[in-house]
Amino acid sequence: xxxxxxxxxxxxxxxxxxxxxxxxxxxxxxxxxxxxxxxxxxxxxxxxxxxxxxxxxxxxxxxxxxxxxxxxxxxxxxxxxxxxxxxxxxxxxxxxxxxxxxxxxxxxxxxxxxxxxxxxxxxxxxxxxxxxxxxxxxxxxx
Numbered sequence: 001x002x003x004x005x006x007x008x009x010x011x012x013x014x015x016x017x018x019x020x021x022x023x024x025x026x027x028x029x030x031x032x033x034x035x036x037x038x039x040x041x042x043x044x045x046x047x048x049x050x051x052x053x054x055x056x057x058x059x060x061x062x063x064x065x066x067x068x069x070x071x072x073x074x075x076x077x078x079x080x081x082x083x084x085x086x087x088x089x090x091x092x093x094x095x096x097x098x099x100x101x102x103x104x105x106x107x108x109x110x111x112x113x114x115x116x117x118x119x120x121x122x123x124x125x126x127x128x129x130x131x132x133x134x135x136x137x138x139x140x141x142x
Contacts, residue, residue, distance in 0.1 A: 054137055
């Protein structure tokens with residue numbers, strides 16, 4: 001059954017394939033759903049990410065522990081927040097969240113990072129699969 005070609009012409013095969021993709025998308029949870037420009041909830045706005053602390057690209061002394069603070073807003077519902085740290089020897093896992101406005105904060109130790117620049121990037125995904133970001137901050141560590 002699975003090894004044989006789909007009977008019919010190319011148009012019929014394409015329609016059957018698209019119907020299968022749609023059925024797959026409907027059966028997925030919100031986190032697994034394929035990303036679409038306008039999701040099943042009707043939202044088409046990407047999440048808005050704001051990093052409030054540090055307020056701008058910053059120079060800090062090595063050994064300081066900073067707290068990175070911000071929030072994500074969406075017209076439907078924020079599903080996940082992703083953090084990326086480039087120039088630092090550690091990573092943060094994605095955070096599954098639920099709400100139209102979600103705050104985040106995490107500590108960032110600069111111990112042993114003198115002379116480096118750390119790029120903090122935050123992206124987010126809403127329940128409809130729309131992605132927002134990345135919003136970035138640069139930390140120059142002396």
